[in-house]
Amino acid sequence: MHGSAPTDPARWLSEIAQRHPDRLLLKTPDGQRLTYGAMNELVDRVAAALAERGVVAGDRVVAQVEKSPEAVALYLAALRVGAVFVPLNTAYTTAEIDYFLGDADPKVAVGVAKGGLALAGLADCRSGFSPTPASPADLAALLYTSGTTGRSKGAMLTRANLATNAIALAQAWRFTERDVLLHALPIFHVHGLFVAINTVLASGSSMLFLPKFDADEVVRSLPQATVMMGVPTFYTRLLQHPAFTREATAKVRLFISGSAPLLADTHREFRARTGHAILERYGMSETLMNTSNPYDGERVAGSVGPPLPGVEVRITHPETGAPLPEVDAVGMIEVRGPNVFRGYWRMPEKTAAEFRKDGFFITGDVGRIDERGYVFIVGRAKDLIISGGYNVYPVEVETELDALAGVAESAVIGVPHPDFGEGVTAVVVPRPGAALDENSLRTALEQRLARYKLPKRIVFVSEMPRNAMGKVQKAALRQTYGGLYNSASPGH
DSSP states (O other): OOSSOOSOHHHHHHHHHHHOTTSEEEEOTTSOEEEHHHHHHHHHHHHHHHHHTTOOTTOEEEEOOOSSHHHHHHHHHHHHTTOEEEEOOTTOOHHHHHHHHHHHOOSEEESOTTTOBOHHHHTSSOSOOOOOOOOTTSEEEEEEOOOSSSSOOEEEEEHHHHHHHHHHHHHHTTOOTTOEEEEOSOSSSIIIIIIIIIHHHHHTOEEEEOSSOOHHHHHHHGGGOSEEEEOHHHHHHHHTOTTOOTTTTTTOOEEEEOSSOOOHHHHHHHHHHHSOOOEEEEEETTTEEEEEOOSSSOOOTTOOBSBOTTOEEEEEOTTTOOBOOSTTOOEEEEEESTTSOOEETTOHHHHHHHBOTTSOEEEEEEEEEOTTSOEEEEEEGGGOEEETTEEEOHHHHHHHHHTSTTEEEEEEEEEEETTTEEEEEEEEEEOTTOOOOHHHHHHHHHTTSOGGGSOSEEEEOSSOOBOTTSOBOHHHHHHHTTTTTTTOOTTO
16 A cells, blocks of 8 residues: 555556566456556556657647557556546547547547547557656646536646545555456546546556446456446446345455445345445545545445545535535535645636635535535535425435335436426336336325425436436436426416
8 A cells, every 4th residue: 555645656557566567457358467567568668659759748648449458558658758648438429529639739649530549559669668757736637527517628637636536545445455346437537547447556456357337247257356336327237137146246345336326225225135335435527536435334325425534525505605514504515635626727717716715626516414424415506406486406306206116216307497487307217117107206205395396297218318427417308308398387
């Protein structure tokens, strides 16, 4: 375990490669194996290739590449030459890529449609590259946010952001060199790239590197793993797999969930099936990880746990920004700590608007903190519904809906309403075989929620629209059902 923080994960790789070159770093289901020594040599070759193409410290290196050990090497090589790594979702279209290339202004773009370099060609260079000196304050990565409101913003993460967060997570989750992480996440995102890979490098552990999530492959691989990181969808799909049993998970010491809210029902069902309590944590592109349920101690269903060591979390009034010191007060979640990003790339006004004068970052998430210091996410500020002058937090309605028999999942949104301004609207996925109807669900909710919180309409769908990390895309739902009340009579 690294007690002091070298400047970045690429340094951790080279340090371990010098001491333990034959230690396994990753293996793939098709039998590919890379030791720390072999990965270090590959990273050197890719770094040399970047340098030969003119990449110097501070230059951006854009990557839109499929998940592979070589893609990991490209990330670490960018750090090694002092560059700023810019991972892009493989699902982005040419038009979206054009925007990111124009905004990031990269020296090299790998695997993208325009002017991309073949990744295979990068690795065919000399080894023996000398790393570029870098300081903890130097930029390490630009992560583009999803851009649900306006154009995507590039969050500037420093080497210190990456290093301190990975070390905090490795300690909080008790990672050691004996751990084997089952890695089935994409690597263009905070979760799969920084939380997973950096934590492995910080602890000198290894990983089973799956190209994507496949329930059969995950169940086959679990007996070789000690830790699994996933999004809630991974866990709901595993619970539907007949071979996912207590025996299959016997060697695993920890299941971690993030990137989207984990339903309390999933938490309970998973524990009943396997004996494991999923550990949920909370982070975002701009801050990496902020909080985590404890490794030792109660992992509370529906909570993302207390702040990580060194991270401060507070709740503030959404309009005035004044801190709300009382327990369980609902307001804006703000964060300060070594994990918090430097600001938005080439957007100084936006950066200034998102930070308080005392350095706290306004996350845009709404939540509360209980008497034990556990943080609960209520929802995104932009998802708040104001119906008839009353504030309705979607997660409160979703929690009650999800608890009803026959409901697999729900999403609550506000859409334009001629009388109420916004109508509370529920989108529900029924459980297989369940016969649900709008009136019976509304009647059941009347015993649980104040009248102004009740959905004015409940619509049924077979599945929710999701992004690559499994988050329900509420913006898409609002667009789909935006005209639902156009012909509604007042009071409906």
